Amino acid sequence: MDKAGALKKPRxxxxxxxxGISMLGVIGIHVGSQYIVNAAANIHLVAVFEIFTRFSVPIFFFISAFGLFYNLDINKSLNYKNFMKKRARTVIVPYVAWSLLYVVFYVWRYHAFSLLNPLQLLSMLFFGTACYQLYFMVILIWFYLLMPLWKYMVKHSSCINLTVLLVLQIAFDYYSSFVMNPYGIANPVLRDLLVYRLNYWVMHYIFIFVLGGYLAVHYDDFKIFMKHYRLSIAAFFFVSLLGLLAYYYYCLFIENYTVLEAINTAHQLSPAGVFYTIGASIFLFSEFYNCKLPRLLEKAFSLLGRHSYFAYLCHPVFIALLAAVMVKLNMVMTAYNSIAFYLGTVVLSVIAAAVCRYFSQKYWPILNELTIGVYAKR
Incomplete structure (x- = not known):
């Protein structure tokens, strides 16, 4: 039971x-960015690294919303002060801590002393540019700041409202991704606000966030839906995946895009990518709900999920270090080397997460508090 005496909802x-799967996908995207530097990169392996994994970032917002609303009484008023106090401890503190850690790392590794400029630091914190994966946390913070709005939207959502929101989401994402061009703006402040819009505009992910909250509030109905329509959910996922892959290959073979141009077009904010995100979110939830996993696989997924937050935040360090080792050894990022590079990054990131958590729990609790927002029980 919680402090109010109510029964705690089951895990x-x-x-x-x-x-855990989302973390694996994010690392795949970033390793793929290393692999496509090779002019002879296999386009199908690129598709695995960069297209198949495109659900990874938006599904984090789906999961975050589900967790928030699953433990929230939608009919009670929100204690905004307490809500933000808790989110500050679990997200804002780790975000600032990791941003500063990456600044120190880049100053040490690349002698980038310009990053220590106070205005530069403030800009990096606002846009989430201290490292390329941190923008996710900036968007998540904005989602938290606007929680009363999402609570209202989720409470008054229906299938019709969600359909309208989906159409608006696709239209907005398309305009932002393929029509808007801020580079010609003379004012540098306004230009940066628009150039870095993907780093902090929650509007790009409103639908998937609200959908996660809606399914959490109606979880009993969602469980029935997943049980009765498991095959249909799987079919929708595979059709949406094929649709995004088809778009990628269309860009390559019909539009004659480079591989980099193709993956920067067939991404999660393209219309095909939006449907793929929805398909992957519901499919993964459905399979984990319906399928009884072998004990070993269950432990593996649990381990990845437990350490996903830290691994997500620290993996660029190991990408940089492994890339430096490859340069030192004159190794080319071939297909086989890129797969080994990916596995090495995952293993090292998860080991680092496990070691830091163990060390923090045993000796220095502030480490967990600063890096993953987990506080020792008092």
Whole structure:
């Protein structure tokens, strides 16, 4: 029972498992960015690294919303002060800590002393540019700041409202991704606000966030839906995946795009990418809900989910270090080397997460507090 005396809702393992898979996908995207530097990169392996994994970032917002609303009484008023106080401890503090850690790392590794400029630091914190994966946390912070709005939207959502929101989401994402061009703006402040819009505009992910909250509030109905329509959910996922892959290959073979241009077009904010995100979110939830996993696989997914937050935040360090080792050894990022590079990054990131958590729990609790927002029970 919680402090109010109400029964605590049962833990949903699917959410933890999906966190782990999302972390694996994000690392895949960033390793793929290393691989496509090779002019002879295999376009199909690029598709695995950069297209198949495109659900990874938006599904984090789905999971975050589900977790928030699953433990929220939608009919009670929100204590905004307490809500933000808790989110500051679990997200804002780790975000600032990791941003400063990356600044120190880049100053040490690349002698980038210009990053120590106070205005530069403030800009990096606002846009989430201290490292390329941190923008996710900036958007998540904005989602938290606007929680009363999402609570209202989720409470008054229906299938019709969600359909309208989906159409608006696709239209907005298309305009932002393929029509808007801020580079010609003379004012540097306004130009940066628009150039870095993907780093902090929550509007790009409103639908998937509200959908996660809606399904959490109606979880009993969602469980029935997943049980009765498991095959249909799987079919929708595979059709949406094929649609995004088809778009990628269309860009390559019909539009004659480079590989980099193709993956920067067939991304999660393209119309095909939006449907793929929805398909992957519901499919993974459905499979983890319906399928009884072998004990070993269950432990593996649980391990990945438990350490996904830290691994997500620290993996660029190991990408940089492994890339430096490859340069030192004159190794080319071939297909086989890129797969080994990916596995090495995942293993090292998860080991680092496990070691830091163990060390923090045993000796220095502030380490967990600063890096993953986990506080020792008092």
């Amino acid at each position: 949903i393992n699917a959410i933890e498992y999906m966190r």
